[in-house]
Each structure stands twice: as structure tokens, then as C-alpha cells.
Amino acid sequence: MFDFESVLKKNPNGVLATQDGAKIRTRVFQYLFADGKKVYFSTNSEKPVYAQLKAHPQVSFCTYPADFNPVVSVNGRAVFIEDLGLKTRALDENPMIKGRFKTPDNPTFKIFYIEAEEVETFSFTDGSKSYTL
Numbered sequence: 001m002f003d004f005e006s007v008l009k010k011n012p013n014g015v016l017a018t019q020d021g022a023k024i025r026t027r028v029f030q031y032l033f034a035d036g037k038k039v040y041f042s043t044n045s046e047k048p049v050y051a052q053l054k055a056h057p058q059v060s061f062c063t064y065p066a067d068f069n070p071v072v073s074v075n076g077r078a079v080f081i082e083d084l085g086l087k088t089r090a091l092d093e094n095p096m097i098k099g100r101f102k103t104p105d106n107p108t109f110k111i112f113y114i115e116a117e118e119v120e121t122f123s124f125t126d127g128s129k130s131y132t133l
Contacts, residue, residue, distance in 0.1 A: 002119060002121055002129070002131050004072050004074060004116075004119045004121075004131075005034045005039075007063065007064075007065070007070060007072045008031045008034060008039065008063060008072070008074075009031075010065065011063045011064060011065050011072075012030050012031040012032075012063070013028060013029075013030055013031075013063065014028070014029060014030075014031065014061055014062050014063030014064075015027070015028060015029070015061070015062050015063075016028075016029040016041070016049075016059060016060070016061050017059060017060045017061075017062070018049060018052040018053055018056065018059050018078075019052060019055075019056035019058065020048070020052050020056075025048075025049075025052065027049060029041055029061065030094070030097075031061070031063065032089075032090050032093070032094065032097075032111075033089070033090075033093065035113075037076075037115060037116040037117075037133050038113040038114070038115060038116070039061065039074050039076075039113055039114045039116055040086065040090070040111060040112070040113045041061075041111075041112055041113070041114070042087075042090050042097055042101075042109065042110060042111050042112070043110050043112070044100075044101075044108050044109070044110070045107070045108045045109075045110050046108055050110060053078045053080070053112060054080070057077045057078040057079070058075075058076070058077055058078075059075070059076070059077070059078050059114055060073050060074070060075045061073065061074045061114060062074075068122075068123075068124070069123045069124060069125065070121045070122060070123035070126070071121065071122040071123070072119065072120070072121055073119065073120040073121075074114055074116050074118075074119055075114075075116070075117060075118045075119070075120065076114045076115045076116045076117040076118065077114070077115045077117070078112050078113070078114055078115075079112060079113055079114075079115055080110055080111070080112045081111055081112065081113070082111075083111065084104045084105065086111050087104035087105075087109060087111050088104045090104075090111060091103075091104055116133050117132070117133060118130060118131065118132055118133065119131045119133065
């Protein structure tokens with residue numbers, strides 16, 4: 001199995017693709033941490049992306065290093081949770097997020113994970129590969 005978590009840790013900023021009605025939307029997102037097949041992110045409940053994720057939870061997150069070796073896409077279903085321990089971890093490990101939300105009980109601070117169903121990779125040496133989790 002491909003160690004996608006190590007790529008995410010080294011390259012936490014990527015692009016999240018969501019569905020907005022009949023349209024696909026992309027935006028820059030920051031990976032927080034992973035636990036097995038769960039890849040965690042945060043957002044603000046007042047942003048359109050929150051409503052999009054609630055209405056259409058199938059998503060894809062793509063990231064890559066500067067040399068594009070490898071490009072990694074994590075595909076699956078977005079699941080929102082209200083876990084103060086994970087919210088505290090997210091704030092403690094990410095000063096920018098803490099500056100925005102201040103406390104884990106902030107009602108607009110939402111944590112979600114992608115329940116990874118598939119990881120796709122591309123590298124110039126290995127080509128394209130797909131891993132079903």
C-alpha cells in the first residue's frame with residue numbers, strides 16, 4: 001500500500017474538489033492530520049463549501065510536492081464530526097486556524113474527514129496508480 005499520509009504531511013496545502021449543484025468547485029484547503037483512512041480538515045460553517053459538503057459529501061483532495069513526484073488524490077466521502085479533542089488538536093497544531101476560530105467550542109468551527117475510499121497517485125517514474133482502501 002502507498003503511504004499517502006507521508007505525502008500529505010510534507011505537502012499539507014492542496015485543492016479540494018466539491019460539488020455545488022451540477023457544478024464542480026475547487027478551492028485551496030489545508031490537510032490537518034490523518035488517522036488510518038480518515039484524512040482531517042476544517043472549515044467555517046458559514047462558508048459555501050460547508051453547505052456543499054453537507055449536500056454532496058463525495059470529494060477529492062489533491063496535493064503534490066514542487067517536483068510533482070508524486071501527485072496524490074484522496075477520494076471519498078466527507079464526514080463532519082463534533083469532537084472537541086480533535087478540534088483542540090487542530091487548533092494546537094495550526095496557529096493560523098487557532099487565530100481564526102480561537103476555541104474548539106466555536107460554533108462555526110467545523111471538523112470533517114474524508115473517509116478515504118481510493119487514493120490515486122501519479123509520478124514521472126511510476127506513472128498512474130490507484131489504490132482502493
